[in-house]
Amino acid sequence: MSYIEFQNINKFYGKNQVLKDISLNIEKGQFVTLLGPSGCGKSTLLRCLSGLEEISSGRIIMDGKDITNLEPKDRNIGMVFQHYSLFPNMTVEENIAFGLKMQKKSKEEIKAKVDSAIQIVELEGKEKAYPENLSGGQQQRVALARSIVQQPKVLLLDEPLSAIDAKLRKSLQNSIKQIHKDLGLTCIFVTHDQDEAMVMSDTIHLFHEGRIEQSSDPITMYTSPVSQFAAAFIGNYNILSREQFAAVTGKKIASENGIAIRPETIQIVTDPSEETDYTFDGVIIDNTPKGNVLQYNINVNGVKMKVDVLFRSKVLFENGQKLRLSVADHNCIRICRKEQKRL
Numbered sequence: 210m211s212y213i214e215f216q217n218i219n220k221f222y223g224k225n226q227v228l229k230d231i232s233l234n235i236e237k238g239q240f241v242t243l244l245g246p247s248g249c250g251k252s253t254l255l256r257c258l259s260g261l262e263e264i265s266s267g268r269i270i271m272d273g274k275d276i277t278n279l280e281p282k283d284r285n286i287g288m289v290f291q292h293y294s295l296f297p298n299m300t301v302e303e304n305i306a307f308g309l310k311m312q313k314k315s316k317e318e319i320k321a322k323v324d325s326a327i328q329i330v331e332l333e334g335k336e337k338a339y340p341e342n343l344s345g346g347q348q349q350r351v352a353l354a355r356s357i358v359q360q361p362k363v364l365l366l367d368e369p370l371s372a373i374d375a376k377l378r379k380s381l382q383n384s385i386k387q388i389h390k391d392l393g394l395t396c397i398f399v400t401h402d403q404d405e406a407m408v409m410s411d412t413i414h415l416f417h418e419g420r421i422e423q424s425s426d427p428i429t430m431y432t433s434p435v436s437q438f439a440a441a442f443i444g445n446y447n448i449l450s451r452e453q454f455a456a457v458t459g460k461k462i463a464s465e466n467g468i469a470i471r472p473e474t475i476q477i478v479t480d481p482s483e484e485t486d487y488t489f490d491g492v493i494i495d496n497t498p499k500g501n502v503l504q505y506n507i508n509v510n511g512v513k514m515k516v517d518v519l520f521r522s523k524v525l526f527e528n529g530q531k532l533r534l535s536v537a538d539h540n541c542i543r544i545c546r547k548e549q550k551r552l
């Protein structure tokens with residue numbers, strides 16, 4: 210039996226069904242990410258687990274116990290949201306201690322737990338500060354401390370980093386991973402950012418319109434998408450029909466649901482010895498710098514292909530230039546699942 214089991218969860222808001230027969234298991238101590246575009250039901254599933262939202266049908270089992278109808282306060286689940294919702298009139302330590310005070314814990318116990326939580330989230334020296342004098346990242350650390358001080362069975366993190374700028378985000382990602390490891394916590398993290406999901410997770414559940422499209426570890430999700438949706442969402446793949454693949458490569462392969470090719474697996478051939486299973490010519494349409502990668506759009510026999518190369522020093526090839534390209538067969542992913550008809 211898994212630590213958390215969602216069994217056939219359905220959730221309606223009026224006539225709008227936002228969770229469609231979701232079944233998934235989460236093991237103790239795992240870091241699990243619910244990934245997907247806005248509005249696909251990720252936060253709703255978290256809120257159902259925490260008890261903030263009732264499910265329309267199905268069951269939720271945690272630690273061997275049916276918690277479907279338990280009050281939120283009886284579930285022992287911690288939650289961290291995108292907006293920190295700290296008490297503005299309380300200091301850092303008062304914010305963190307608040308829940309423990311409500312539970313009438315002794316002064317000594319509160320002090321020991323708050324001190325330890327402050328150390329874990331690396332806020333030493335900020336104990337007496339008020340939220341308005343902290344950065345967004347620091348405020349989110351207070352929110353984290355406020356949750357872990359309760360020693361929850363599970364920590365739910367609903368887009369906790371999306372309001373935080375890119376640099377601080379990396380450092381908070383590291384802190385969250387470290388806390389997860391050090392405390393052996395079971396964490397469920399919601400994001401629509403595939404890079405963040407890749408960095409953080411043991412397991413990713415990719416959501417699409419209220420269903421789970423694919424569940425796997427990050428590497429498998431990235432290299433073996435099961436559907437066109439997964440390929441487009443996770444790896445920015447080129448997705449070709451059988452006919453387009455034949456037009457590009459001059460060869461046929463049997464793949465009814467299409468072929469997905471990652472832009473960085475297509476090689477620009479400068480020496481014939483680099484040619485591999487499929488080699489073809491194209492003409493550069495345009496190029497876009499994307500951080501350390503330069504992305505070319507290339508017209509190959511009427512099909513627009515994305516090709517990524519490391520952006521070392523300057524634009525290497527000009528628009529309109531003809532290039533020879535090559536890709537290995539093992540990088541041409543046969544998509545195994547038909548696009549599902551959505552309810």
Ligand SMILES: Nc1ncnc2c1ncn2[C@@H]1O[C@H](COP(=O)(O)OP(=O)(O)OP(=O)(O)O)[C@@H](O)[C@H]1O
Pocket residue numbers: 222227245246247248249250251252253254401
């Ligand atoms: N209280 C509510 N009443 C009615 N509809 C709701 C309510 N909460 C969410 N929804 C709808 O349910 C759907 C799923 O919302 P949810 O917040 O779970 O999506 P999400 O995947 O977490 O997206 P986001 O990343 O934008 O928060 C959306 O269509 C949303 O409009």
